[in-house]
Amino acid sequence: MARIGFVGLGNMGAPMARNLVKAGHEVAVFDLSAEAMARVDGASAAASAAEAATGAEFVITMLPAGKHVREAWLGAGGMAAAAAPDAVLLDCSTIDVAAAREVASAAGRLFLDAPVSGGVMGAEAGTLTFMVGGQAEGFARAEPVLRAMGRTVVHCGDAGAGQxxxxxxxxxxxxxxxxxxxxxxxxxxxxxxxxxxxxxxxxxxxxxxxxxxxxxxxxxxxxxxxxxxxxxxxxxxxxxxxxxxxxxxxxxxxxxxxxxxxxxxxxxxxxxxxxxxxxxxxxxxxxxxxxxx
Ligand code: NAD
The missing domain is CATH 1.10.1040.10 (N-(1-d-carboxylethyl)-l-norvaline Dehydrogenase; domain 2)
Structure with a gap:
């Protein structure tokens, strides 16, 4: 089982993180909203996004839009700098292709864009479809983690191909x-x-x-x-x-x-x-x- 940092516990992120806990992973969560932080029983609450990323083998974001994703990964106290060099970084938000490529390139290591379809019901049932862009090595390592949240996981190509x-x-x-x-x-x-x-x-x-x-x-x-x-x-x-x-x-x-x-x-x-x-x-x-x- 893996150590996973998960940031963004909204309508989609909270049930996705719950499915990771259910699958036996050790999950550290963070959201700007205190109310959202209480949505994932069995996870540990981090004090910041960077803290959730620290020491994790996989770090996942599920945020509203490109600007939130850019800021969370690359901004001051960003998660890319906090994560271990060999961690696999994943963004599951739906954002524009250009921003996905920019964040992956700036992160400068294994970084996957992995947006989903299936909605809140799919997130709750663990039946999401993941469309993944990024390096084959990152995909191979992340696939079992994604399968705890989804039924269909497709590697679509290089960075941005998922979006x-x-x-x-x-x-x-x-x-x-x-x-x-x-x-x-x-x-x-x-x-x-x-x-x-x-x-x-x-x-x-x-x-x-x-x-x-x-x-x-x-x-x-x-x-x-x-x-x-x-x-x-x-x-x-x-x-x-x-x-x-x-x-x-x-x-x-x-x-x-x-x-x-x-x-x-x-x-x-x-x-x-x-x-x-x-x-x-x-x-x-x-x-x-x-x-x-
Ligand atoms: P949401 O608004 O319910 O949740 C977003 C969460 O991110 C909120 O809890 C917010 O507090 C948190 N957040 C924002 N900025 C943050 C930051 N810098 N650090 C930490 N937390 C932060 O949105 P959602 O419905 O869960 O959707 C998330 C993503 O998934 C979006 O990109 C959306 O387009 C995509 N998506 C949604 C659906 C759906 O049916 N809701 C389906 C497929 C894809």
């Missing part, structure tokens, strides 16, 4: 969800039942995860958020964050992603109208409202 995979996947998800919502709304205008559209599209070329697992209308997929008034799930505000990161990456690389740009516009509008805490499939309501009478 790149996350940005591409979530842009695709947003586009496919909007497309699925538009198909149901068009079916409504045509007098075609939700059930008939689902029955056909789920078995033909329109088939996708947004339809078959996360269906945005109630009925065809009983577990989807549409059946519980679009309670998340995956909140639309987080989708706006991820689409923003994808557009930032597109801008940085000169990639044209017209549908990704449009998806960001539509999700921003949904969030500005008060939908931020609604599941992202709830955008079907806004698409219905766009219809002329």
């Amino acid at each position: 790149a995979a996350k940005a591409c996947n979530n842009m695709l998800l947003a586009i496919s969800m909007i497309g699925t919502c538009e198909a149901f709304v068009l079916a409504e205008r045509l007098g075609l039942s939700h059930e008939a559209l689902f029955e056909v599209a789920s078995k033909s070329s329109g088939q996708c995860w947004s339809l078959t697992t996360y269906c945005p209308v109630p009925g065809p997929v009983p577990g989807s958020p549409a059946n519980r008034d679009y309670r998340p799930g995956f909140a639309a505000a987080l989708m706006v964050k991820d689409l923003g990161l994808a557009q930032q990456a597109a801008g940085d690389t000169g990639a044209a992603t017209p549908m990704g740009a449009r998806a960001l516009e539509l999700y921003r509008r949904f969030v500005e109208a008060g939908g931020g805490e609604t599941d992202f499939s709830g955008i079907i309501r806004m698409i219905r409202d766009l219809q002329p009478p």
